[in-house]
Amino acid sequence: GNSVASIGNSAFDSCSGLTEITIPDSVTSIGDGAFYGCSSLKSLTIEDGDSELKLGYNGYNEVLFYDCPIEILYIGRNLSYNTGYSYGYSPFYNKKELKTITIGNSVTSIDKSAFYKCTGLTSVTIGNSVTSIGSSAFEGCTGLTEVTIPNSVTSIGSSAFYNCSGLTQVTIGNSVTEIGGGAFEGCTGLTEVAIGNSVTEIGIGAFRYCTGLTEVIIPNSVTEISFETFRNCTGLTEVTIGNSVTKIGGGAFEDCTGLTTVNFNAENCTSMNGYYVFRGCSNLTTL
Numbered sequence: 001g002n003s004v005a006s007i008g009n010s011a012f013d014s015c016s017g018l019t020e021i022t023i024p025d026s027v028t029s030i031g032d033g034a035f036y037g038c039s040s041l042k043s044l045t046i047e048d049g050d051s052e053l054k055l056g057y058n059g060y061n062e063v064l065f066y067d068c069p070i071e072i073l074y075i076g077r078n079l080s081y082n083t084g085y086s087y088g089y090s091p092f093y094n095k096k097e098l099k100t101i102t103i104g105n106s107v108t109s110i111d112k113s114a115f116y117k118c119t120g121l122t123s124v125t126i127g128n129s130v131t132s133i134g135s136s137a138f139e140g141c142t143g144l145t146e147v148t149i150p151n152s153v154t155s156i157g158s159s160a161f162y163n164c165s166g167l168t169q170v171t172i173g174n175s176v177t178e179i180g181g182g183a184f185e186g187c188t189g190l191t192e193v194a195i196g197n198s199v200t201e202i203g204i205g206a207f208r209y210c211t212g213l214t215e216v217i218i219p220n221s222v223t224e225i226s227f228e229t230f231r232n233c234t235g236l237t238e239v240t241i242g243n244s245v246t247k248i249g250g251g252a253f254e255d256c257t258g259l260t261t262v263n264f265n266a267e268n269c270t271s272m273n274g275y276y277v278f279r280g281c282s283n284l285t286t287l
Helices: none
Strands: 020-023 043-046 053-055 072-075 100-103 123-126 146-149 169-172 192-194 215-218 238-241 247-249 261-263 271-273
Touching (some): 123 146
Parallel strands (some): 020 043, 043 072, 100 123, 146 169, 169 192, 215 238, 238 261
């Protein structure tokens, strides 16, 4: 009900028949283990609201929704929780049954490791108030095939989509200024990426081992291509580098064995910083 302000520790512990729950915006805190062992819980809705929802302690095998096979998740406001671990055990950490996530328009950030190794995840909708996606937020979500990052997002954290091997298409909104190191590293199924024209920084190894990429256009907003940004992108055949790039880091295109053509304004690029920028590009014919 809409007058409930808190749900206490172990409140619904082992309610094995519970299949669905809606948490209203009046609730500001949920205690430790409140839904622990709700082994039939498949649908969770956290309603839209402006107030932050504080969640109980989350540690290994002590998570709020432990043994809850949640498949459908709606998050309508910002969450806070005490992780206690460097990886950040969010309440949805390693939820392999989770299939669909919708982030509502009142949410402003997706925390680090929020959906780490949710291998069954196939669909994510991110609301247009989210400004940041934390490090490793979707790392290891191998079932995820497509992501659209809205224009509200300004930064994508390091390893945010690391090893999302099923991801085939990424659209990055025009407000993103930073793509963190390793953000899409190991996304071997990725064939298409649209980099928004507000991106100024692409981090170390951001697209390393994206072996399915065939063509990349780096917009004029980017000033530096970092160390090993596209290393081992063996399917990459053509790269167009924007006119604002002044620096290309060591190994940026190393071992891109399929690369035949690189288009860029050499006069503006004042520094090839480090070794092996194009080492191993055995088919490079046009520069």
